[in-house]
Amino acid sequence: MKTMNPVWRGLALLLAGGISGYFIGLGLDTLVSKQVNFTAPLAGLFSLLGAVTAFFFGLVGYHGVTRGLVFQTIGTLIGGFFVTGIRALMGLETFGNFFFTEPAWVFGALVGTLSFLAGVGALTDWFKWALGESTPEHHEDEPGWKKYFQLSLDHKVIGVQYTVTSIAVLGFGGIFALIFRTELAASQLQFLTTTFQAFDQNGLQFYNTLMSLHGMLMIVSILLGIAGVMNYLIPLLIGAQDMAFPRLNAFSFWIAVPAAVLLLSALFLGGFDTGWTGYPPLSTRSPLGVQMFFLGVFVAGWSSILGALNLIASVVRMRARGMTAFRMPIFAWAAIATSIIALTATQLIGLSFQLVMFQRLLGMGFFDPAKGGNPVLFQHLFWFYSHPAVYVFVLPGLGVISELLPVFVRKPLFGYRWIAMSSLGIALVGFLVWAHHMFTSGMNEYLRVPFMYSTLLVAVPTGVKFFSWVATLWQGKISTPTPMLFVLGGIIVFLMGGLSGPPNATVSTDLHLHDTYFIVGHFHDTMFGGYIFPFFAALYYWFPKATGRRMSEKLGKLHFWLMTPSFLVLTFAMMRVGLLGMRRRIADYDPALGFDLSHLIMTVAAYLIFTSVVIFLYNFFHSMKYGEKAEGNVWESRSPEWQVPSPMPVHNYQHAFQVVGEPYDYGLPGSKYVEFMKSQEGKG
């Protein structure tokens, strides 16, 4: 066993862990319910936990993430039994359908999250400081790939950890989508029927759970992905050795792992039927899974908030000499605008979910009309975050587009200052539009028109970006390797998203479009155009910087040409059926509507997109070891990180640089952006 290739060892143990976890969970469930249920929630949950923990154990042994997961499991049990014990003393029901009662699960999950962090070592240094002990400023990571599974303070390692975790979460979200897209391919229920049973849910309930989790897992994947790209790049782009708060950085990553576990556990603990938006009163009466959903999001929110804090502090305080505001790489502006939103607005989704959690646990009637509560209040609090959130999702990607265009067009970024300001403009105006998600909600009538005005206003700074990008391309010398293909694809797809915005922003047309597939098409376009495409562009582009090798151009082009037309077809079909009357979040639709063909096309497109991502994944992991060597300035970029060899040295820049010119002066002979200083002047 010891001499096996760790990946095979991990997979073998995954199987073993999954199976043993299943039987342990099944046993516990049988004990409590007195009957054997092969799709018992606990069996599924323990199977997942067992599989994942055993996999990592096989891969890296009892360190880092493995230790974290073991601690999380134990911590959850301790917390759960603690509350169960108190309930027993109070004469309340001790066990329920899902082994623990809901309060026990919630407290257990919380303790489990903290335990995970303790187990992975993310709290150790801070505890030491509290006890008055000092700790070394830098932790050296062990060489090789194992460091990626353990606590590291190096922003580059953390960036990779974020990115790979993001892709894993994306995988789960994508698989869930494929399952329900398969059901939707034809009208009437094919397999998610009322007689289908899994983890205490029938087919329709399971559909709702898959659909709801698809949404939130994709959102978490995006938050992790942007964190990955920003954490990896920002110190390199501003000339810093690391982020302002490396331990906070590690904490921000590691807290996202138990959050993902909580979200996935919702699938097994009865699921939930509210969509990612979690509106009460429905969420007040949803099964237990909704609490895992709420808590998972709450915990993931901390990752986003603290990561944003770190980014702002880093960009403000750690820039290289001579890097004035308008001589920063444009991506730094995108990161700042994103982080302003993420730092502040995220608290509101935490608050709104917290209030529903307490309404469920203690009967506090915030949103219960019978107690004087107001369901629409939830929507205000929720959307106050969740609208700006979408700008968090796309601003970094739009920043990547702006960052990469000049390199492949060999021309300055047209209107740099306006593009920089447009990111801030989108962020600021983005705070003022939230109630456009509530036009039909029954909120105060007079609010609808002002929010329509503010929403349409966002089109202006967004338009500035589009026009500037086109002007950047104009009269350039354009080459189109894979990163550039994804940049261009991103522009076109985001354009579709942007153009499908105004019908939603306008109240009267939105009254027809709200809660239909038109909306679904709109946000898939904006999310793919603003995040997915630029995310892939960034991965293909900076892969050589991180690894010293190139990804395969051929497979990259295949990925692009498979994904892009499929995706455009998918979203056109969505918008078409939405206009014609297809509601969203439904497992089945009336054959008389004539949507069957459109849905079949959508499902085929979804499978093609999934295939293209699988091709990407193969390319990504295979090229890490076998890709063509690429140790120099592969793209002939002026940016500082490309002026040093690849892979990036551990401490980034051996000699500090200072900024002596504009970042994007391609085409200006003799111009330089950065100049590296002699060792006496800079940091060693």
Add this chain to the structure above:
Amino acid sequence: MRHFVVVAILVIALSTLTYSGLMAANLLPAQASEQALPVDWLFNLQFITISFLFSLIVVPLLYSLIVFRRKKGESGDGVHIEGNTPLEITWTAIPLVIVMGFAYLGAYSLGETRRIDPQAMVVNVTAQQFAWTFEYPETGVVSDVLYLPKDKQVLLKMTSRDVIHSFWVPEFRIKQDILPGRTTEYRITPTLEGDYRLRCAELCGSNHAYMLANVKVVSRADFDAWMAARAEEARAAADTPEGRGKTLVTQNGCLGCHSLDGSRGTGPTWLGLYGSSVPLSDGSTVTADDAFIKESILQPQAKYVAGYETIQMPVYTFTDEQIADIIAFIETLK
């Protein structure tokens, strides 16, 4: 300069092509209400603008990819242009004016959809998981089908028994959420006779997809006839237990889940239920007698019929007399 002319021509061409394509695709359902007119007018304007803006970006982008492509073996950079302030101001100011214009038109069209007819006929709508009930206060008629007279404004006063639902008939266009503990209003003037489907448009639980009702827009005369017949039926029904029972189950949304014709719905069918042998989820069987039916109404979670374990039936509070009437009605369904 030549480039600009070519691009301009292509933009116009693609805009026209795109707009024609959108029109040919027939992307909107039939217009069946007065309120649909301003909405569709605005959709049309949006389609035109979208076609134009789409072309405005895509044409120069693709044009550049072709004309300004780096040729094989070619080195060197593009033209060093950092910006153009007058241009940037223009492409900020003009979109600003356009979006503000659209917002104004949007407010105008919204106003058009909300014109009030003081003589509007009121219908009370009750939404629940997963059924609709319609009550006509003028006559007291309760129906599970929404009958509407053509060319008359109707004011729907809507409330929910449980969670948030939403009223939507795509052909009518307008949508309005329905809340518990509150009444929301919805005004519509149907203009096209026909059969439509009302579909709940706010996720309300596992059977949201099936929360549907029939909507029939008929002539004034037909509507009056229907109303008179239903009122007479209600009067007659009040005389017999099974008649009263049928009114009760219509009024309380039971028929949204329990079919009368043997088809499987959210809940078990009532056809042939009375006196039959019912298999339960725990493997046992019971006879569907009075006691069982009464228990199923007042404490639905006490026993689950096999195959319906995961459905949450709402808890109802009826008097013993009402329950007796309901049972009498169910008994008639053989």
Add this chain to the structure above:
Amino acid sequence: MAHNKQSALQQGLIIFIFLAVLTALEFFIAIAMDAIALLILVALVKAGLVVYYYMHIYRLSSDDEENPESYRYKTGTNRLGLWLFLLSDAFVFGGLAVARFNLLGLTRPHLSQELGLLVTAVLLISSFFMNRAEVSMEHGDRKGFLVSTGITLALGLAFLAGVVGVEWPGAIREGVTPAGSAAGAIFFMMTGMHAFHVLTGVIFLLVILRNGARGLYSAEKHWGVEAATVYWHFVDVVWIFFYPALYLIGAVIVG
């Protein structure tokens, strides 16, 4: 600002007197008239005083330190980090305030005015001593720091006892319960979230008290003390807004 210890302590006292007078003022305004705008204005002035003089927000921009490796520069970065954290946390309390006004409008639950004023006074006095503690540390007075921090800690615990131990049971007796009405729910959530932050503040104070007693801080290097201090005052600022929101603004809900 003040350069020697005596004048710094004196300034702290003057600010406290202002805060006390303003608190008495808002209490009497609330009794005498229906002047919501005035109450909000008073709260803003009180908050401004604390944010400027006790939390010394101006230090965010006063950094003239060039060397990014120096302790002073790193402390400046830490300071920015702390304020960003407080900005974020403020959004939670802002959201709760919005919820309160959405649910209750211009009504408020029936609570004990005496108790409300008492706990408010306790918290304000604790900020006074927190400021004294920080000033002492800035001037190398370890003993003064320990005494003042200890008093702050005690007052913090007294606040918690007053709210959780006395006010909560009292409210429940009055019929203001978490599960009874939206008014009860929002009262308990607001005071509960605030109390949670007071509790974490108390833990933070225990840490700096212990480390201070072991001589880990000096006049030049005491970032932990500054951080705990600024956090403590932040929690006070939240109460500066929550107190009128729960106790003073609006008409009491009868029945």
